[in-house]
Amino acid sequence: MPNAGTKSVKKVVLAYSGGLDTSIILKWLQTTYGCEVVTFTADLGQGEELTPAREKALRAGIKPDNIFIEDLREEFVGIKIIAPWREWTFKGREELLKFARDHQITIAKDKEGEAPFSVDANLLHSSSEGKVLEDPAQEAPGIVYQRTISPMQAPDKATDIRIGFKQGDAVSVDGETLTPANLLAKLNALGHDNGIGRIDLVENRFVGMKSRGVYETPGGTILLAAHRAIESITLDRGAGHLKDELMPRYAELIYNGFWFAPEREMLQALIDKSQELVEGEVRLKLYKGNVIVTGRESPASLYSSTLVTFEDDKGAYDQKDAEGFIKLNALRLRTLGQRRRKLKLD
Numbered sequence: 169m170p171n172a173g174t175k176s177v178k179k180v181v182l183a184y185s186g187g188l189d190t191s192i193i194l195k196w197l198q199t200t201y202g203c204e205v206v207t208f209t210a211d212l213g214q215g216e217e218l219t220p221a222r223e224k225a226l227r228a229g230i231k232p233d234n235i236f237i238e239d240l241r242e243e244f245v246g247i248k249i250i251a252p253w254r255e256w257t258f259k260g261r262e263e264l265l266k267f268a269r270d271h272q273i274t275i276a277k278d279k280e281g282e283a284p285f286s287v288d289a290n291l292l293h294s295s296s297e298g299k300v301l302e303d304p305a306q307e308a309p310g311i312v313y314q315r316t317i318s319p320m321q322a323p324d325k326a327t328d329i330r331i332g333f334k335q336g337d338a339v340s341v342d343g344e345t346l347t348p349a350n351l352l353a354k355l356n357a358l359g360h361d362n363g364i365g366r367i368d369l370v371e372n373r374f375v376g377m378k379s380r381g382v383y384e385t386p387g388g389t390i391l392l393a394a395h396r397a398i399e400s401i402t403l404d405r406g407a408g409h410l411k412d413e414l415m416p417r418y419a420e421l422i423y424n425g426f427w428f429a430p431e432r433e434m435l436q437a438l439i440d441k442s443q444e445l446v447e448g449e450v451r452l453k454l455y456k457g458n459v460i461v462t463g464r465e466s467p468a469s470l471y472s473s474t475l476v477t478f479e480d481d482k483g484a485y486d487q488k489d490a491e492g493f494i495k496l497n498a499l500r501l502r503t504l505g506q507r508r509r510k511l512k513l514d
Contacts, residue, residue, distance in 0.1 A: 179204045180250055186221025188273075192264055193252045194228050195271045200256075206234040213241050213291025213353065224274060241291055241349035285312060291352055293365075293385035304370050304380040315356065315384035319363035319457030326455040327362055328462075331355075331394040333450070336443025338391055352387045359386020362454040374424045393459040394450040401469045402446045411442050 180197050184190045184207035197205050207225045211218060218237055225235050258264050267273075286298040296312045310318070332340035339345055341354050359365045365386035370378050399408060414435055421432045448466025452459055507513075 177201045177203045177250075179206060181206045181208055182250075184209050184221060184225060186218075186224045188264065188268065191224055191228070191273045192267050192271075194225070194230070195273060196252055196256060196267070197250070198229070199271075204234070205230060207236065209235075209237045210240045211237065213289075213349065227274070242347060287314065289314070291349060291356070292388050293383055295381050295383050297379060297381040301380055301382060308368055308382050312382050313366065313384060316360050316366055316386050317363050319366075322361070322363035322456045326453040326460075327358060329358060329390075329452055329454065331391070331450050331452065332448070333395070333398045334447045336395070336440075336446040338394065352391075355387030355390045358454060359390055363457040364454060364459060365389040366457070390452065390454065390459050393461060394452060395446075397450045397452075397461040397464045398448050398466060399446055401464055401471045402448065402466050403442065404470065407442055411439065414438065 180201065180203050182190065182194055182197060182205055184194060186209070194205055194207065197203060207221075207230055209218060209221050222235055222237060226232065258267065285296050285300050287294055287296045289295075294315050296308075296314075300306075301308055301312065330340075330342050331338050332343070332345075337348070338351055341351060346354065365384050365388065367383045367385075368380075369383065370380045373379050399411075403411070418432065418435045418439070421427070421429060421435070426432055445468040447468055448464065450461060451463040453462055454460075
C-alpha cells in the first residue's frame, strides 16, 4: 500500500538499468506509490546489461508493453523523473540488500561481497568506486578493470591507426567514415587491446568530499590525443591558448551538472567557432597504454615549412627583425630594474 503522505501518482517512468539500485527503486515505487511503472532503459553502449534488465523487469511484474529499451548511442533523451535517492529512508547498502531480499529481487553475488565496488558505464567510459577502492593507498584489484587489458599484457607490437577530422569532430578511422557511436566503439576496441585509457584518481566532488575512483576511457583517450594533434597545426596560437584557458571551466560545468546552464552554452558557441577549420588526419601508434602521435596533416594547416626551416629561407623571415622585438619586450624589464636600483632594493 502506498504511504498516506505520498502524492497521487498513477504512472511513473523509471530510468532502469537492471542493477541493484534501480531494481530496488522499481519495487519501492510499486510499494510506496502504488503506481504503474514503465521502465526505460537507454542503450548508451554499456554492453551486456540490456537483456538481463528486460528479464528482471518482467520478473518484477512489469507488463511487456511497459518495458522500453532504446538505442540512444547517437543521441540522448531527457525526461522528468522521480529521484528516489532523495526521498527514501534507506541508510546504506545493507538496508538496500534487505529490501531486495524481502521482495525477491535477484542480487548479483558481487553486490554482496565478491567484487564490492560500484560501476557506472556508457559508450564513452566506465567509472568504478566504493568498497575495495575506498582506501586510496591500496592498489585497485584487477577485477575492477572492465574496458581495458593491463598495459603490461598488451601486445609487444604497436598498432598504427589514422583518425580523420572535420570541423573538430572525428569522422573516420583508417579512411573509413563512421558515425560517432561506431567510431567511438572502434576506438574503444583498439584502446582495450592496447591497454589504453586507465586512470586511478582522487576527485573533488561538487558537494565537498573527496572520492577515489578508477576510470577507463580507451576510445576517448585516443580521441583526445588525436584532437590535440590536429588542433596544433590548425588553431592560431591566440585561439588555441584561449581555448585551453576556458576548457577547465567548461569541464567543471559539465562535471557539476550544468550542461543546460547559459554559461555552458556561451562557452560552447566559442568552442564551436574555434573548430570550424580543425580538419585533416592524424597518425598514431598505440602501444602498451600509450597513444603516440606520429604525424598530422590538414588542408587548413597554419604550419609553414618555409618559416621554420633551418636552411636558406629565401627572405621569408629576417632574423634581424628580432632585435627590435627583443628591445620592445625588454622595455618593461629595464624599467623595473631602474626602479629597483633607484630604491636600492638589490
